[in-house]
Amino acid sequence: MTRHAIQEALALAHQARLICPPNPAVGAVLIAPDGQVIGRGHTQVRGGPHAEVMALRDAQARGQSTRGATAYVTLEPCSHQGRTGPCCDALIEAGVAKVVASLVDPNPLVSGQGLARLRAAGIEVEVGPGADEARELNIGFLTRMSESRPWVRSKIAGSLDGRTALNNGQSQWITSPEARADGQAWRARACAVLTGVGTVLADDPLLNVRDVATPRQPHLVVLDSQLRTPLSARLFGQARALWFATTVSDPARHQPFIERGAEVLVLPSADGRVDLPAMLAELARREVNELHVEGGPILNGALMQAGLIDEWLLYVAPKVLGPGRPLATLPEQTDLDQTHALVFTDLERVGPDLRLRARKAPQR
Numbered sequence: 001m002t003r004h005a006i007q008e009a010l011a012l013a014h015q016a017r018l019i020c021p022p023n024p025a026v027g028a029v030l031i032a033p034d035g036q037v038i039g040r041g042h043t044q045v046r047g048g049p050h051a052e053v054m055a056l057r058d059a060q061a062r063g064q065s066t067r068g069a070t071a072y073v074t075l076e077p078c079s080h081q082g083r084t085g086p087c088c089d090a091l092i093e094a095g096v097a098k099v100v101a102s103l104v105d106p107n108p109l110v111s112g113q114g115l116a117r118l119r120a121a122g123i124e125v126e127v128g129p130g131a132d133e134a135r136e137l138n139i140g141f142l143t144r145m146s147e148s149r150p151w152v153r154s155k156i157a158g159s160l161d162g163r164t165a166l167n168n169g170q171s172q173w174i175t176s177p178e179a180r181a182d183g184q185a186w187r188a189r190a191c192a193v194l195t196g197v198g199t200v201l202a203d204d205p206l207l208n209v210r211d212v213a214t215p216r217q218p219h220l221v222v223l224d225s226q227l228r229t230p231l232s233a234r235l236f237g238q239a240r241a242l243w244f245a246t247t248v249s250d251p252a253r254h255q256p257f258i259e260r261g262a263e264v265l266v267l268p269s270a271d272g273r274v275d276l277p278a279m280l281a282e283l284a285r286r287e288v289n290e291l292h293v294e295g296g297p298i299l300n301g302a303l304m305q306a307g308l309i310d311e312w313l314l315y316v317a318p319k320v321l322g323p324g325r326p327l328a329t330l331p332e333q334t335d336l337d338q339t340h341a342l343v344f345t346d347l348e349r350v351g352p353d354l355r356l357r358a359r360k361a362p363q364r
């Protein structure tokens with residue numbers, strides 16, 4: 001029963017993934033003592049009810065009693081008054097007998113307190129079923145809560161020989177329309193997209209979601225130390241937040257960007273560029289869970305050297321470009337044992353291309 005019910009709760013959580021950020025995507029299923037499903041729910045848009053409340057409302061709408069039921073939830077029920085009331089109180093009032101939660105919520109406002117409150121009310125609590133999938137689903141939220149930074153996923157389209165552009169800067173297109181649409185699905189689940197001014201100048205990109213139905217566009221962040229982005233760039237004027245991270249502190253130079261609807265964040269570092277850790281901390285404050293990077297080799301190299309890329313999302317086209325730009329610009333290495341080691345987490349064929357995902361290897 002537990003496995004089946006938690007799988008159903010995880011499937012509900014998947015349905016919430018595009019709509020609910022910055023809230024975590026959570027699913028809940030209520031099972032009556034006779035084994036019947038009496039309520040289902042998932043997190044709603046920001047400020048809306050959480051999964052548990054949706055499932056309780058569903059049971060009520062069906063005229064089902066929740067007394068003695070078991071609630072299967074993919075994250076610990078909240079115990080605080082946020083934009084909505086505490087879910088653990090709603091479960092206690094509904095008279096549930098048992099709560100099975102995939103994960104403890106690392107949110108300092110909740111962390112273990114929701115489960116403690118349920119136990120104190122005499123409710124049996126089990127933690128752990130479905131934990132791996134629940135963690136993957138909310139990897140951005142969990143990273144933001146526990147490390148005060150977003151989960152950084154860098155998407156790169158390359159050739160078989162690892163080129164991301166020709167030497168003249170041309171890169172459109174290396175991968176197929178199918179791979180590019182798949183890339184948009186990853187953009188859609190992110191809270192924000194990050195790029196560098198080099199890509200803006202070379203590609204004049206839109207960096208929005210067009211091929212996937214979504215109720216929400218991710219915000220866009222541009223690293224632009226000297227504010228070189230042309231005011232005619234296509235990334236202005238879209239219906240979403242646009243943030244420029246810069247070293248320029250002169251408000252007069254910000255003004256034309258502000259007039260075009262952007263916000264300018266001054267985050268200088270000692271090397272005269274944008275301070276990457278400070279930028280990530282600022283994005284976490286702005287409730288960015290997953291940050292989807294679509295930048296060129298300079299940005300990817302800088303993020304990688306700073307140890308800030310959590311995951312690579314790499315599309316490989318069956319093409320050989322010869323001389324061209326690399327995946328990441330890095331200083332020359334002289335010791336193979338000292339290179340940046342990664343582990344592949346999955347591999348899929350997308351149209352004629354391959355999609356690989358890789359993460360940092362565990363420390364040797």
Ligand SMILES: NC(=O)C1=CN([C@@H]2O[C@H](COP(=O)(O)OP(=O)(O)OC[C@H]3O[C@@H](n4cnc5c(N)ncnc54)[C@H](OP(=O)(O)O)[C@@H]3O)[C@@H](O)[C@H]2O)C=CC1
Pocket residue numbers: 155156157158163164165168169170171172174195196197198199200202203223224225226228273274275276294295296297298299300302303325
């Ligand atoms: N195949 C693919 O997936 C992709 C290919 N491309 C291609 O890549 C090329 C552009 O790449 P590239 O020139 O490397 O541009 P990037 O997009 O990597 O932008 C790099 C610029 O960002 C600015 N920046 C500000 N702060 C930082 C920081 N802390 N670290 C690093 N950069 C910072 C710098 O300019 P400043 O000092 O002025 O601030 C820097 O030159 C184009 O040919 C484009 O077509 C681009 C994206 C994806």
Ligand SMILES: Nc1c(N[C@@H]2O[C@H](COP(=O)(O)O)[C@@H](O)[C@H]2O)[nH]c(=O)[nH]c1=O
Pocket residue numbers: 157171172173174175176179180183199203204205206207208294295315
């Ligand atoms: N060249 C290349 C990609 N390039 C990325 O896509 C951006 C353009 O996005 P948009 O303007 O929204 O269509 C571009 O600036 C760069 O970041 N992506 C891919 O999937 N495959 C490719 O071959």
